[in-house]
Amino acid sequence: MNDKSKTLRKTSIVVWTLCCLLLGFAAATLLDPVSAPKAQTSTLLPAAPGSFSQLAKKASPSVVNIRTVKVVKGMGRSPMPFSQNDQFRDFFERFFKDQMPRDFKQRSLGTGFIIDKDGFILTNNHVVEKADEIKVKLSDEREFTAKIIGRDPKTDLALIRIEGARNLTPLPLGDSDKLEVGDWVVAIGNPFGLGNTVTAGIVSAKYRQIGAGSYDNFIQTDASINPGNSGGPLLNSAGEVIGINTAIYSRGGGSVGIGFAIPVNMARDLLPQLKKGKVVRGWLGVMIQNITSALKDKLRLKDEKGALVVDVTADGPAEKAGLKRGDVIVSFDGKKIKETHDLPYIVGTTPVGKKVEVEVIRKGVKKSFTVKLGELKEEKEPQVLSEARPNLGLTVKEITPELAKNLRLSETSGLVVFQVKDNSPAAEAGIRPGDIILEVDQYPVMDIEQFSRKIETYKSGDTILFLIKRRGATLYLTVKVED
Numbered sequence: 001m002n003d004k005s006k007t008l009r010k011t012s013i014v015v016w017t018l019c020c021l022l023l024g025f026a027a028a029t030l031l032d033p034v035s036a037p038k039a040q041t042s043t044l045l046p047a048a049p050g051s052f053s054q055l056a057k058k059a060s061p062s063v064v065n066i067r068t069v070k071v072v073k074g075m076g077r078s079p080m081p082f083s084q085n086d087q088f089r090d091f092f093e094r095f096f097k098d099q100m101p102r103d104f105k106q107r108s109l110g111t112g113f114i115i116d117k118d119g120f121i122l123t124n125n126h127v128v129e130k131a132d133e134i135k136v137k138l139s140d141e142r143e144f145t146a147k148i149i150g151r152d153p154k155t156d157l158a159l160i161r162i163e164g165a166r167n168l169t170p171l172p173l174g175d176s177d178k179l180e181v182g183d184w185v186v187a188i189g190n191p192f193g194l195g196n197t198v199t200a201g202i203v204s205a206k207y208r209q210i211g212a213g214s215y216d217n218f219i220q221t222d223a224s225i226n227p228g229n230s231g232g233p234l235l236n237s238a239g240e241v242i243g244i245n246t247a248i249y250s251r252g253g254g255s256v257g258i259g260f261a262i263p264v265n266m267a268r269d270l271l272p273q274l275k276k277g278k279v280v281r282g283w284l285g286v287m288i289q290n291i292t293s294a295l296k297d298k299l300r301l302k303d304e305k306g307a308l309v310v311d312v313t314a315d316g317p318a319e320k321a322g323l324k325r326g327d328v329i330v331s332f333d334g335k336k337i338k339e340t341h342d343l344p345y346i347v348g349t350t351p352v353g354k355k356v357e358v359e360v361i362r363k364g365v366k367k368s369f370t371v372k373l374g375e376l377k378e379e380k381e382p383q384v385l386s387e388a389r390p391n392l393g394l395t396v397k398e399i400t401p402e403l404a405k406n407l408r409l410s411e412t413s414g415l416v417v418f419q420v421k422d423n424s425p426a427a428e429a430g431i432r433p434g435d436i437i438l439e440v441d442q443y444p445v446m447d448i449e450q451f452s453r454k455i456e457t458y459k460s461g462d463t464i465l466f467l468i469k470r471r472g473a474t475l476y477l478t479v480k481v482e483d
Contacts, residue, residue: 052186055239056198061139062171063232064121065190066110066146066160068131111189111232112136112160113241116170120275122267123231124246125151125158136162139196150274154281154348155215156246157267158231159274171233174240176219176263179203184237185221187245187259189229199224201257207339210247210260214344218260219243225259234261269349281348283376284358285316286323287401287412290340299328300364306330307340309360311412321371323360330366331359348376392455392464392479393424394431398447410472411436414446429479431468438474439467 110127114120121136128134134146144162151158183203191197201223209216221234225245234243243261273279288307296304306328312319323329329337333356337343350356352375359368395418397403404412417435420427437445441464445451458464462481467474 052198052200055186055235055237056188059171059186059188059233059235059239060196060198061169062114063139063188063196064112064114065137065193065195066112066123066127066231067135067137068108068110068128069133069135070106070108070130071132109190109193109228110230111228111245113188113231113233114168114170115173115271117168119162119165119168120149121146121160121162122244122271123158123160124244125153125156127231128158128160129153134160136160138165150277150279152270152274152279154279155262155266155270157244157262157270157274159271171235172240173264173268174236174238174242176242176265179206179219179236179242179263181205185223185242186235186237187221187223187225187229187232187261188235189225189232189245191224191226191228193228204258208260209341210249214341215266215348216341217263217266217345218246219263221259221261222257223259224255224257226255229259266345280352281376282350282352282354282373283317284343284347284371284373285313285318286329287311287313288329288340288343291328299326299361301328301361305336305338306361307337307343317371317374318358321358321369323358323369323371324362327360327362327367329358329360332356333358347373391424392426392481393421394426395419396437396448396451399436409434409436411469414438415448415451425479425482429466429477431466431477431479432470434470436469437466438469439465441465442467 108127110123112121112123112127115122128148129151131148134148135143136146137143142165144165146160146162149159149161181203184200185203186198186200188196188198201221203219204222205220208218208220210218219234219242221243223234225248227248229245230247232245233241234245236242241264243264244267245259245261247260248255249258249260270279286309289310291299291301291304291306291308293304295301295308299308309318309323309325309327309329312323312325329343331337332343332346333350333354335342335346337346350373352373355370355372357368358371359366361367396415397418399409399411399414399416401412403409403416409416415437417426417431417433417437420431420433437451439445440451440454443450443454445454455464458481460481464479464481466477466479468477
C-alpha cells in the first residue's frame with residue numbers, strides 16, 4: 001500500500017469516527033426526551049424547583065372562574081324635578097326622560113377554588129357580595145350557577161356551591177403557620193378575565209396589616225396578582241393552598257409586586273360556620289390600642305408586647321370579670337398576645353360562652369381573670385338622617401364602634417354630625433362635621449328616631465339649643481329655624 005492510499009484510509013477512518021459520534025449524540029438527544037426541569041443544585045436553595053409546570057397541571061383543574069351580575073337600581077322616571085302640574089314637566093319628560101338613570105347590570109370577575117367533591121368553592125366575599133347571579137366556569141369549560149352558602153365580610157371570605165357537577169378535583173389545604181418568608185408560592189387566577197393564569201414568586205412578609213379590618217393578618221407576596229385574581233389560591237411548592245389572594249397595592253390598578261392573601265388557616269377555622277351560613281364570634285368587650293415606647297415606660301412594662309385596654313364596655317364580659325381601662329392584656333386562653341391585632345382574631349375564633357383565662361399587667365403587676373365570652377353582635381348599617389323637618393342643613397349618623405374608630409370619636413354610641421351645608425342654619429350656628437350631639441333643648445338624643453321626633457316639633461322662627469361635644473369639650477350652640 002503506497003503512502004497516498006494510507007493517507008486516504010486514515011482520513012476515511014477519522015471521518016467515519018466523527019460521523020458515528022455525531023449520529024450517536026443525535027440519537028441520544030432524540031431517544032431521551034427532556035423531562036421536567038430538575039431542582040436547582042445551589043447549596044443555598046437545594047429545594048428550589050426549576051419548573052412549576054407539574055404543580056400547575058395538577059392544581060389548575062381545581063381553580064374556577066367566577067362571573068357575577070348585580071342589578072343596580074337606577075332612579076327611573078320618578079324623581080322629576082317638577083310638580084305634577086308644572087308647565088315644564090311635559091317638556092322635560094319629552095326630551096330628557098330617556099336620559100334618566102335606570103336599572104343596569106353591573107358585571108364583575110373573580111376566582112375561586114374547589115375544596116371538596118360536593119361542589120363547595122372558597123372565594124372572597126367581595127367577589128360575590130350582593131350578587132344577583134353567580135356563574136362558575138370550570139377549567140374544562142363546564143359552567144354552573146352557584147349559590148352563596150355563607151359569607152364573612154370581616155375576613156372577606158365566602159363559601160359558594162355548585163350542584164350537579166361530577167369529577168370535581170378539590171385542592172388540598174396546607175398549613176399557613178408553617179410558611180416562611182422567602183418560600184416559593186404560586187398564584188392561579190383569572191386576571192382581567194383572561195382565564196386561568198399562573199404566576200410565581202416568594203413570600204415577601206407575614207402578618208401584614210393593610211387597614212382592611214380588625215382581622216388583618218395577610219401574607220404578602222411578589223407573585224403577580226391582578227384584578228380578577230381575587231379569591232384564587234396561593235399555593236406552596238407542594239401544591240397545597242396556603243392563602244386566598246385578596247388584595248394588591250397598586251397606584252395604577254395593575255400588579256407592582258405587592259399582593260396580599262388571607263392565610264388558609266383562618267379560612268379553615270371558619271369553614272364549619274360558613275357551611276352553616278353564619279359566622280358567630282366571641283366577644284370580650286374591650287377597646288384596645290398599640291403600646292408605644294413612651295407608653296411602655298409610663299405603664300412600667302418590660303416590652304411593647306400586649307394589647308392596651310383603653311375602654312371597657314359597660315356590663316360586657318371583660319367588665320364583669322374585673323378588667324379595667326389601663327390593663328395590658330398579655331395572654332388570652334393560653335395564647336400569648338404579641339401584637340395588638342392578635343387579640344381580636346383570637347377572641348373572635350373562641351367559642352361563645354367559653355370561660356377563658358386572661359392575663360393582664362396592671363400597674364406593673366401581673367393579674368389573672370376568668371372571662372366568660374359573649375357573642376359579638378353584627379353591626380347594623382348606621383342610620384342616617386339627611387333631611388329633618390325643619391331642614392337645618394345638617395346630616396347626622398348613628399355612631400357605631402366601627403364608625404367611631406374610622407372617625408376617631410371618643411364615643412361608641414349616640415349621634416355624630418356627618419355633613420353641614422354651607423350657609424345653612426346649622427353652619428351659621430357653628431356646628432361642624434364630627435360634632436357629637438348630646439342634647440336638643442336639654443333633651444338627650446341617642447338615636448335617629450329620638451332626634452327626628454324632637455326636631456319635627458319646631459317651626460320657622462324657633463331657636464333650638466344644641467349641646468355639642470367637640471374634641472373632648474362640651475358647648476351649647478343655638479340654631480335659628482328658617483323657612
